[in-house]
Amino acid sequence: MTGYEEQGYLYLENFFSEAEIVTIEKILNKFHEKWLKDNASYYEKGLLNSHGLTSGNYLNEEEKTVLFQFISQDKLQEIIRTVFSETPIFLNTQLFFDPKNSEQKNYWHRDIQYTGMSVEEQKIAICNQDVVHFRIPMRKESGIELIPKTHREWDLSEEFEVRNSLNGAVPSDGLQRGKVIELDRGDVLVFSANMIHRGIYGQNRFSLDVLFCDNIPQMRNFIDSNNYPSKEILENLDNTELFGL
Numbered sequence: 001m002t003g004y005e006e007q008g009y010l011y012l013e014n015f016f017s018e019a020e021i022v023t024i025e026k027i028l029n030k031f032h033e034k035w036l037k038d039n040a041s042y043y044e045k046g047l048l049n050s051h052g053l054t055s056g057n058y059l060n061e062e063e064k065t066v067l068f069q070f071i072s073q074d075k076l077q078e079i080i081r082t083v084f085s086e087t088p089i090f091l092n093t094q095l096f097f098d099p100k101n102s103e104q105k106n107y108w109h110r111d112i113q114y115t116g117m118s119v120e121e122q123k124i125a126i127c128n129q130d131v132v133h134f135r136i137p138m139r140k141e142s143g144i145e146l147i148p149k150t151h152r153e154w155d156l157s158e159e160f161e162v163r164n165s166l167n168g169a170v171p172s173d174g175l176q177r178g179k180v181i182e183l184d185r186g187d188v189l190v191f192s193a194n195m196i197h198r199g200i201y202g203q204n205r206f207s208l209d210v211l212f213c214d215n216i217p218q219m220r221n222f223i224d225s226n227n228y229p230s231k232e233i234l235e236n237l238d239n240t241e242l243f244g245l
């Protein structure tokens with residue numbers, strides 16, 4: 001399980017058993033059904049993810065406990081220890097699905113480009129802070145296309161133009177250094193949100209992303225404590241330092 005620091009991602013095939021996936025799948029389905037009902041207009045307009053599965057009232061305490069037990073389980077801790085040099089902190093959960101319109105284009109980006117930091121600040125920040133996605137697909141999907149090593153390295157000019165729509169480029173243009181990682185049920189893709197990446201839509205994808213980040217003040221500002229486990233739920237979890245705000 002090595003290579004994250006150099007490449008910016010780890011692909012672990014067949015990491016979860018069918019039984020482990022089934023346990024969370026029914027909870028994710030329930031959340032998604034309720035979310036779709038309440039967010040139909042956003043879905044119509046092109047939204048392709050939801051977040052905050054562990055906050056709000058779509059799931060009950062028991063379901064949230066199961067999700068948190070999944071998130072904080074020892075098996076994932078092993079990956080976390082190889083990815084982060086110090087214990088990170090839980091950030092949030094997301095669900096990724098296909099856009100309603102199958103013609104909708106995907107978009108290359110770094111998550112950090114949406115934080116309001118200047119480009120110069122972003123160049124520095126990718127070298128000393130990280131948000132890491134653990135993508136856990138419920139179905140076979142076309143996965144994520146990413147540019148290895150860009151979690152710590154800045155763009156080539158072509159890449160910068162594409163993700164920022166400059167000089168006639170658009171964010172869905174192909175990029176030469178892109179590497180597609182296809183995923184199947186049971187696999188995990190761990191990747192840095194610092195990287196230049198895009199989702200590949202299709203195959204009715206349905207993936208849970210669990211996000212962790214460095215436990216540093218700049219990152220803690222992005223944490224919404226509503227997503228965190230209650231005192232009662234915490235008593236049923238191991239590795240509670242992940243939730244130690």
Ligand SMILES: O=C(O)CCC(=O)C(=O)O
Pocket residue numbers: 048096111133193197198199200209
């Ligand atoms: O899967 C997708 O559509 C995009 C994923 C992504 O960009 C992200 O997780 O930051």
